[in-house]
């Protein structure tokens with residue numbers, strides 16, 4: 001079954017979600033992206049060939065509405081488009097820091113989902129943490145799983161956990177990008193060509209993640225597979241511990257959690 005999905009806001013995260021969904025070519029006719037500025041929408045649509053419009057009344061044709069505007073505009077925009085959306089539409093917000101309670105003040109009796117994706121959805125390797133309000137049925141969840149499993153591993157949680165989701169999902173690729181960049185810089189300093197260094201560092205990260213997922217081993221067990229006794233790797237691990245590597249990641253997540261008030 002196909003569902004019409006209407007996005008609001010042609011920003012970065014919406015771009016990543018739409019790019020991921022378009023890897024399933026049959027979804028092309030099911031997607032519309034709405035926004036305020038036609039020129040920006042046309043630029044967003046380059047290479048996509050989907051429907052884009054400044055006419056929010058087109059959202060009335062949509063089964064699912066994804067509000068992808070900046071967090072501080074989320075409630076204002078729900079309020080603005082509410083009149084154009086169907087009573088039984090599923091309203092999704094991807095905004096960090098905006099609670100279901102707040103959305104329900106604008107959309108009472110409506111189906112609401114809070115979703116925290118990350119940008120890897122564009123390469124169909126994303127994660128999406130989702131929480132639903134009381135009007136979302138099990139069938140609605142199955143529908144959303146079916147759509148979003150194309151681009152992400154989907155996890156449903158209770159809404160109080162959503163405050164802590166960005167540091168684990170939405171924001172977290174940044175930690176890895178910083179590490180990949182640092183790894184590549186060091187390799188380049190030793191003589192590796194720049195692109196080769198990025199490729200090798202990135203693939204090392206992909207492989208490590210895949211090992212955790214596929215073996216379901218504790219990360220420390222996998223670490224112990226690499227640290228040969230008296231070998232070189234354990235020297236690097238000791239240095240990471242000396243420099244508070246894990247503490248630094250935990251504190252970064254704490255800072256993100258604190259910045260997301262809800």
Ligand SMILES: NC(=O)C1=CN([C@@H]2O[C@H](COP(=O)(O)OP(=O)(O)OC[C@H]3O[C@@H](n4cnc5c(N)ncnc54)[C@H](O)[C@@H]3O)[C@@H](O)[C@H]2O)C=CC1
Pocket residue numbers: 008009010011012013014035036068069070071072073076077094095096116117118119170171
């Ligand atoms: N960038 C990311 O990796 C992630 C972002 N998010 C969430 O996605 C939302 C958007 O973030 P980004 O895409 O990074 O920002 P962005 O700045 O790239 O996109 C926001 C878009 O909203 C549009 N917009 C703002 N106010 C509007 C209004 N009143 N009416 C219509 N359009 C309006 C802007 O023109 C812009 O295109 C935020 O709430 C953020 O928390 C969630 C997960 C990850």
Ligand SMILES: O=C(O)[C@@H]1CCC=N1
Pocket residue numbers: 096166170171
């Ligand atoms: O930086 C932010 O607030 C958004 C939420 C998660 C990723 N980007």
